[in-house]
Amino acid sequence: MIKFVPILLSVFCSFSILHAKISDHYKKIENKTEGHSYGCIDFVYLINLDHRPEKYLQTLEEIQGYGVTPFRFSAVNGWVLTHSAIQEIGMQYKHSMRGGGMGSVYVWDDGKEYVNHELIRREGVTYFCHCMSRGAIGCFMSHLSILKDAYDSGYEIIWIIEDDIEVKRDPSLLLSYIQELDSVVGRENWDLFYTDRDYLAHSGEYVLSSGTDYRPDVETRDQKKFDIDEKISHNLRQTSSRFGTTSMIWTRSGMKKYLDYNEEHGIFLPIDMDVHLTPGIKIYSVIENVVTNRLNALSDIGLNIVAEPINP
Numbered sequence: 001m002i003k004f005v006p007i008l009l010s011v012f013c014s015f016s017i018l019h020a021k022i023s024d025h026y027k028k029i030e031n032k033t034e035g036h037s038y039g040c041i042d043f044v045y046l047i048n049l050d051h052r053p054e055k056y057l058q059t060l061e062e063i064q065g066y067g068v069t070p071f072r073f074s075a076v077n078g079w080v081l082t083h084s085a086i087q088e089i090g091m092q093y094k095h096s097m098r099g100g101g102m103g104s105v106y107v108w109d110d111g112k113e114y115v116n117h118e119l120i121r122r123e124g125v126t127y128f129c130h131c132m133s134r135g136a137i138g139c140f141m142s143h144l145s146i147l148k149d150a151y152d153s154g155y156e157i158i159w160i161i162e163d164d165i166e167v168k169r170d171p172s173l174l175l176s177y178i179q180e181l182d183s184v185v186g187r188e189n190w191d192l193f194y195t196d197r198d199y200l201a202h203s204g205e206y207v208l209s210s211g212t213d214y215r216p217d218v219e220t221r222d223q224k225k226f227d228i229d230e231k232i233s234h235n236l237r238q239t240s241s242r243f244g245t246t247s248m249i250w251t252r253s254g255m256k257k258y259l260d261y262n263e264e265h266g267i268f269l270p271i272d273m274d275v276h277l278t279p280g281i282k283i284y285s286v287i288e289n290v291v292t293n294r295l296n297a298l299s300d301i302g303l304n305i306v307a308e309p310i311n312p
Contacts, residue, residue, distance in 0.1 A: 022089045022262055027076050027145040036071040039175040041249065042155035045146045046070035047139075048163040049077060049300060055163040063161070063291075066171045070161060073146055078138020083108045086134070089141065090126040091268040097216040103127035103268075120216055129213065129269045135301040140271040143245065144262055151255045158255070159195075161247045164297035168289040171195075174249065177235055181284060184233055191254025192275065194285035196292035197237075199244030199272075204295060209241040215268050218277050226276055231287065239285050240276045246293040257281050270301075 036044050048056040056072060063070065086106050093099065103120040105127060106113055120127050128137070143160060150158045157178065174195055181190050198206040211223030220226070228240035250258075261278040268274070276283060 022144070022266055023148065023259075025081075025085050025089050025141065026148045027074070027141065029073065029145070029149045032071065032149075036069055038068050038159065039172070040178055041157050041159045041175070043150060043153070044068060044070040044159045044161070045073050045150070046161050046163060047073050047075045047142045047146070049075045052163060052298075052300070055298065059161070059163045059165055062165055062167050062294075063171070066167065068171055070159075073142065076138045076141040076145060078134035078136065078141070081134065081138065081141075083113055086137065087126045089137070089267050090128050091215075091217060091266040093120055093122060093125050093127050093216060095123050098214075098219075099216060101214045101216065102130040103216075104130055104132055126266075127216070127268065129215075129273075132268075132270065133302050135299075136270045137267060139245075139301060140267050140274075143271055144259065147250065147255045147259055150250070151252065151259060155255075156252050157249065159247070159249045160245075161291065162245065162293075164294045164299070165246055165291050166294040167291050168196075171291060173290050177286060177290075178249070180233060180236060184236070185282075185284075187251065188253065189282055190284055191251055191257055191281050192283045193249040194239070194242070194244075194283070195247040195249065196244070196289045197285055197287060198242055199246070200293055200295060202296055207243050209243050209273075212241045212277065213269055213273050215274070215277060217265055217268070220277070228283075232284070235287055236284055237287055239283050241273075242276070242285075243272050244293055245272045245275075247291040254281060 038044050046056070046059060048059070059070075083106065099119070099121040101120050102117060105116040105118065105125060107116055117130060146158075146160055159174075178193070181187075181193060198208060201207045210227055212220050212226040214220055226241040228238055230238045232238055257278050257280060258275060269277075275281070
């Protein structure tokens with residue numbers, strides 16, 4: 001249910017938002033075990049919500065036969081984040097930003113949370129892109145929490161997979177592709193490597209992204225800057241804007257760039273529509289899918305799995 005109500009920001013709330021950090025809300029990983037490396041990849045993480053054990057088992061069936069043993073990360077459930085956390089991890093609008101686009105605001109009123117859809121223009125208000133769901137926010141925070149853990153652990157290369165993968169070819173190919181990337185562009189010149197070419201729709205056709213979406217605090221009007229598709233070898237291509245975060249390999253430099261970017265800007269867009277906006281990030285992908293998204297997989301991004309949002 002969507003209800004349009006005015007937002008009253010108290011002095012206390014405004015002060016808290018200004019001094020909060022998105023990293024204050026990262027989910028810490030406890031009791032991490034060994035045995036989750038894969039060749040030159042220091043650690044393999046698997047994002048899985050606690051209430052989806054069947055998806056976890058299905059993912060293991062897909063990947064373990066190839067010698068990949070991922071560490072299960074108990075995903076951030078965006079539907080049960082507190083209302084105050086939502087305010088602190090989102091993008092707070094300033095008049096120096098580019099306003100005028102449509103955004104969504106999570107509002108607490110009379111003991112319930114509602115969503116306002118409005119033009120982005122009010123100083124100090126936490127905005128997300130139009131219709132950004134709590135599920136998408138939780139997915140974003142899961143990825144950031146893992147990147148923080150990996151960076152603090154000193155890992156050089158990690159692999160993050162979500163629990164809706166489908167293995168198309170032997171994942172050991174990825175190890176040779178990493179060596180190929182290192183040889184062609186140099187380890188210092190790649191940050192993120194997708195194990196699929198693009199996101200697959202239910203029809204089995206690629207859903208292609210062209211350019212990028214509006215973000216008030218990032219210059220996005222030069223669409224060609226984000227529309228990269230350049231073959232660099234028989235197996236690899238450089239890319240930029242795309243959909244889907246099902247299977248991603250990060251280098252240490254990429255982890256730091258994206259963590260720093262989010263600490264400065266906060267969350268506004270879904271992660272797959274945002275990562276390419278990171279200053280200086282260099283993104284590559286396979287030309288032929290190795291590990292990609294499973295068609296018709298159950299998604300929790302837009303599905304509210306709790307009766308009521310958590311109060312402030």
